[in-house]
Amino acid sequence: MGHSMARYNRRMLSPLFKGFANVVLILALALFPTASNAAAEGAGIAPPIPTNERVVTVPGHLPDAVKLQVTIMTPTGAGPFPLAVLNHMSYGTMPAAEQERYHRSFGAYYFLSRGYAVAMPMMRGFAGSEGHQISSGCNHEALGLANAFDIDAVVDYMVKQPFVDGHRIVVAGTSFGGWNTLAYGMLNRPDVKGLVNFAGGALIANCRAQEVGLNIAAEHFGKNSHIPSLWLYGENDALFGVALWQSMFDKYVAAGGKGELINLGKFLKDTHNMLAFPEAVATWAPRVDRFLREIGLPNDISYPGYLPSEFPPSSHFAALDDIAAVPFVNEDGRNVYRKFLAAPSPRVFFISPTGWVQVTTGGFDPLARGKKLCAEAGQQCQVYAVDDNVTWVPSNEKKTR
Numbered sequence: 193m194g195h196s197m198a199r200y201n202r203r204m205l206s207p208l209f210k211g212f213a214n215v216v217l218i219l220a221l222a223l224f225p226t227a228s229n230a231a232a233e234g235a236g237i238a239p240p241i242p243t244n245e246r247v248v249t250v251p252g253h254l255p256d257a258v259k260l261q262v263t264i265m266t267p268t269g270a271g272p273f274p275l276a277v278l279n280h281m282s283y284g285t286m287p288a289a290e291q292e293r294y295h296r297s298f299g300a301y302y303f304l305s306r307g308y309a310v311a312m313p314m315m316r317g318f319a320g321s322e323g324h325q326i327s328s329g330c331n332h333e334a335l336g337l338a339n340a341f342d343i344d345a346v347v348d349y350m351v352k353q354p355f356v357d358g359h360r361i362v363v364a365g366t367s368f369g370g371w372n373t374l375a376y377g378m379l380n381r382p383d384v385k386g387l388v389n390f391a392g393g394a395l396i397a398n399c400r401a402q403e404v405g406l407n408i409a410a411e412h413f414g415k416n417s418h419i420p421s422l423w424l425y426g427e428n429d430a431l432f433g434v435a436l437w438q439s440m441f442d443k444y445v446a447a448g449g450k451g452e453l454i455n456l457g458k459f460l461k462d463t464h465n466m467l468a469f470p471e472a473v474a475t476w477a478p479r480v481d482r483f484l485r486e487i488g489l490p491n492d493i494s495y496p497g498y499l500p501s502e503f504p505p506s507s508h509f510a511a512l513d514d515i516a517a518v519p520f521v522n523e524d525g526r527n528v529y530r531k532f533l534a535a536p537s538p539r540v541f542f543i544s545p546t547g548w549v550q551v552t553t554g555g556f557d558p559l560a561r562g563k564k565l566c567a568e569a570g571q572q573c574q575v576y577a578v579d580d581n582v583t584w585v586p587s588n589e590k591k592t593r
Contacts, residue, residue: 208219212275212581214409215245217443217552219588222234222307225498227446228310230375230421232535233478237296237298237470237554237555237556238296238303238556239304239497239498239499239556240556240557241268241495241497241498242268243265243266243300243301243498243553244265244266244267244306245263245264245265245295245490246263246264247261247262247263247264247293247295247320248261248262248264248344248349249261249262250262250313250345250349251345251349251413252316252323252341252342252345253341253342253344253345256323257345258316258322258323259321260313260314260315260316260321260322260342260345260346261293261313261314261319261320261321262311262312262313262314262346262349263293263294263295263311263312264309264310264312264350265295265300265309265310265312266304266309266310266355266591267304267307267308267309267494267495267498268495270355270488271309271354271355271356271357271506272307272354272355272356272357273307273308273309273355273356273357274307274309274356274357274360274361274362274489274490275308275309275310275311275313275347275350275351275356275357275358275360275362276300276303276309276310276311276361276362276364277310277311277313277343277346277347277361277362277363277364278294278297278299278300278303278310278311278312278364278365278366278369279312279313279315279339279343279363279364279365279366279368279370279372279373280294280312280313280314280315280365280368280369281364281365281366281367281368281369281465282318282367282368282372284573285383286304288317288318288319288325289317289318289319291318291319292304292319293314293320294312294319295312297312297366297468298467298468298469298470298472298473298500299364299366299467300312301498301500302473302477302480302498302499303362303364304339304493304495304498305493305494305495305496305497305498305499306481306484306490306491306492306493306494306519307490307494307495308362308485308490309350309353309356311346311347311350313342313346314345315339315342315372316338316342316376318337325338325339326338328396329396329399330396330399330400330401330402330404330405330525331405331409332394332396332405332406332408332409333375333405333408333409333413334368335371335375335394335396336371336372336374336375336376336385336394336409336413336519337375337378339375339376340376340378340379341379341446342377342458343363343372343373343376344376344381344499347361347381347384347539347593351383353495358383359383360383360385360489360490361381361382361383361384361385361507362385362386362387362388362484362487362489363376363384363386363387363388364387364388364389364390365388365389365390365392366390366391366392366465366466366467367390367391367392367393367431367464367465368392368393368394369390369392370389370390370391370392370393371389371392371393371394373387373388373389373392374387374389374410374413374417374421374444374470375409375413375424377413377416377417377418377419377421377449378412378413378416378417379541380416380417380418380419381419383402384418384419384423385420385487385489386398386419386420386421386484386487386489387417387419387420387421387422388421388422388424388480388483389421389422389423389424390424390466390467390476391424391425391426391429391431391432391437391463391464391465391466392423393406393432393436393437393440394406395431397473398591399546403436403439406436406440407439407440407443410439410440410441410443411443411444411446411447412447413444413447413449414443414444414445414446414448414449415447415448415449417449417450418450419450420450420451420452420457420483420486420487421444421449421450421451421452422451422452422454422479422483423437423441423451423453423454424456424476424479424482425437425452425453425454425456425463426455426456426458426459426463426464426466426468427455427456427457427458427463428458428461428462428463429459429462429463429464430462430464431464432464433485437453438453441453451481452483454476454479455476456476459475460537460579460580468502469537469538470500470501470538470556470557470558470559471500471502471503471537471538471578471579473500474503475498475503478518494588499559500559500560501559501560503538503540503559503578503583504575504578504583505583506581506582506583507581507582507583507584507585508582509583509584509585510582510583511582512533512577512580513533515530517582518543518576519543519584519586520543520544520546520547521543521547521549522547525543525547525549528541528549528551529541531551532577535551535553536553536554537553537577537579537580538553538554538555538556538558538579539551539552539553539578539579540552540553540558540559540562540575540577540578541575541576541577541578542562542563542564542566542573542574542575542576543573543574543576544571544572544573544574545572546570546571546572548571548573550562550565550569550571550573552565559575559578562575
């Protein structure tokens with residue numbers, strides 16, 4: 193049987209897509225999906241061990257088969273590795289062609305750590321991919337399905353590679369990529385075992401009925417997909433509120449879709465861009481591990497070097513902005529702490545009984561980087577605060593715990 197089921201579904205669903213083909217030629221990118229106004233996901237981060245990254249050009253779906261830019265990462269070794277396809281978000285109102293190639297993401301590093309080959313395709317018109325996104329009015333289903341066909345073309349390419357186990361595939365995505373992932377489920381490719389949707393959705397410019405379009409599409413996705421899916425959302429998502437993502441999920445499963453919804457609560461100022469922050473991995477990774485285990489795919493950590501250090505929990509020792517509560521430091525140290533409070537996340541503040549302080553922000557693993565700097569300075573450092581939490585515990589309390 194092989195891939196025949198996916199081809200069958202293409203034929204069944206293609207009228208929905210073809211109905212918009214001529215519109216594209218006229219309107220081009222007059223309408224396009226938008227996402228968070230946050231900085232590009234994971235910009236400037238990289239793990240300390242090789243990702244064996246390479247960039248290839250893959251033909252998209254027929255009939256035009258435009259050239260798609262795809263970043264491939266693999267753990268060290270010959271494989272064959274199970275395959276994870278990770279679909280990108282769209283950054284605000286930045287023109288699609290000017291957006292950065294998707295290649296820095298803790299989602300990718302998560303799958304690498306579990307021993308997967310990772311493919312990160314750029315959709316039509318984004319970064320180095322040719323073509324344009326279709327102009328779909330308020331038809332969120334057509335938008336997602338058009339991209340789903342291109343994702344399937346990338347899967348076709350990847351399963352032919354000798355380092356890929358084409359019978360063990362998971363497709364995931366964040367925001368716009370999460371939406372395209374849900375749409376991809378409609379193709380029902382037999383070797384795709386699961387879908388992981390990180391805060392998925394699409395906002396189409398000039399559409400005045402976004403929530404209506406998203407809910408209608410979610411219902412159609414669920415009706416036509418037979419692949420298990422995991423939905424991960426948060427309570428302080430800047431784009432998709434709780435009522436909306438709950439409604440989309442409810443319509444998806446009511447129509448017959450197989451799904452599990454996880455409420456991740458609140459994360460920093462915006463849950464929407466959770467794959468950009470090292471400290472968020474500990475929140476969502478256990479849920480994805482469980483999902484992979486349930487669908488029969490690997491979920492054990494095989495390559496820990498791809499993972500950042502886990503941030504310590506809040507100790508409730510003091511309020512974050514209580515500068516006078518910071519131990520060991522003089523006024524110079526308190527001034528450094530003030531700068532820490534003004535720094536963006538991820539951020540870590542270290543203290544030492546000698547009065548020495550250290551701040552590390554951003555990057556792949558600011559906690560490990562700060563510890564290394566402390567050791568190089570000959571200091572016995574302790575973590576006082578990370579992000580918005582004081583984590584320090586006085587030594588006398590540590591002994592009684």
